[in-house]
Amino acid sequence: MGCPLGGKEAYRQKFVVNGYSIMNCTECQHAFTDITLKPQEIKEIYSDRYFYGGKYGYPDYTLEKDILIRRGEKYAKLLSRHLQPGLLLDVGAAAGFIMKGFENAGWRTMGIEPNEHMAVYGRENLHMDIRTGTLEEASFAQSFDLVLLIQVIAHLFDLGKSMKHVSEKVKEGGYVLVETWNKNSLSARLLGQYWHEYSPPSTLNFFSKKSLDLLMGHYGFRLISRGRPGKKILGEHARSLLRYKFESSKSLKWLKGLERIIPQKARIPYPSEDLFYAIYQKNTK
Numbered sequence: 497m498g499c500p501l502g503g504k505e506a507y508r509q510k511f512v513v514n515g516y517s518i519m520n521c522t523e524c525q526h527a528f529t530d531i532t533l534k535p536q537e538i539k540e541i542y543s544d545r546y547f548y549g550g551k552y553g554y555p556d557y558t559l560e561k562d563i564l565i566r567r568g569e570k571y572a573k574l575l576s577r578h579l580q581p582g583l584l585l586d587v588g589a590a591a592g593f594i595m596k597g598f599e600n601a602g603w604r605t606m607g608i609e610p611n612e613h614m615a616v617y618g619r620e621n622l623h624m625d626i627r628t629g630t631l632e633e634a635s636f637a638q639s640f641d642l643v644l645l646i647q648v649i650a651h652l653f654d655l656g657k658s659m660k661h662v663s664e665k666v667k668e669g670g671y672v673l674v675e676t677w678n679k680n681s682l683s684a685r686l687l688g689q690y691w692h693e694y695s696p697p698s699t700l701n702f703f704s705k706k707s708l709d710l711l712m713g714h715y716g717f718r719l720i721s722r723g724r725p726g727k728k729i730l731g732e733h734a735r736s737l738l739r740y741k742f743e744s745s746k747s748l749k750w751l752k753g754l755e756r757i758i759p760q761k762a763r764i765p766y767p768s769e770d771l772f773y774a775i776y777q778k779n780t781k
């Protein structure tokens with residue numbers, strides 16, 4: 497095994513989280529796990545507990561409906577500087593809220609989501625075209641003007657196969673929007689192994705801006721722009737993150753007390769200095 501971004505087999509163990517080793521590539525600084533998940537394990541990770549159970553996922557994802565629809569609208573506005581609305585694929589679409597935001601801005605949308613409950617919710621309540629499944633196993637007849645990988649790239653259990661699919665399914669000159677967590681951010685460096693994104697086996701790859709560019713370049717995409725989403729999450733989600741994340745750390749246990757002072761229904765700006773988005777365009781041949 498080597499770094500999933502290629503190169504030599506030069507890496508060292510950074511730390512162990514949830515019993516899984518997280519490695520750091522000494523060449524490109526990409527961090528990754530060496531876990532090969534079985535289909536049953538993938539099913540288990542994205543079971544309803546992910547969306548309703550707290551811990552790695554959300555206390556109740558559907559409560560964030562309005563926030564996520566607005567986020568979709570914002571991203572659509574951002575992308576309108578580069579291309580006209582067309583057909584997009586949202587990978588890991590969950591209940592289709594972000595898709596809905598894009599639809600409001602004139603896009604036609606398709607989604608794929610491993611959690612059956614979420615996909616059904618999106619199909620029945622929002623009339624979104626969401627398939628149940630994973631990008632690794634999916635095949636689409638269409639090609640897309642835009643593919644959304646919003647907080648999903650770290651979770652892909654076969655990064656190479658997924659990215660090959662993406663590069664084949666994006667039209668010449670089409671776009672990919674990636675939103676992910678920055679392993680070189682201040683909070684990631686301060687928190688070390690307690691950083692929220694180090695949650696294997698749910699997350700498997702941990703990108704920096706540079707290592708994401710490297711991956712995308714490998715599959716024929718070049719960087720167009722990059723920035724920070726002004727992310728808001730519900731108080732309840734923040735409480736759940738704090739509860740789970742700091743339970744296990746002796747030195748950070750005092751932070752758990754913060755949970756009590758965050759109102760459950762409040763919309764709070766999440767300190768997103770560790771989150772970024774990047775827009776890539778497919779190179780024309």
Ligand SMILES: [Zn+2]
Pocket residue numbers: 499500501502503521522523524525526
């Ligand atoms: Zn590497």
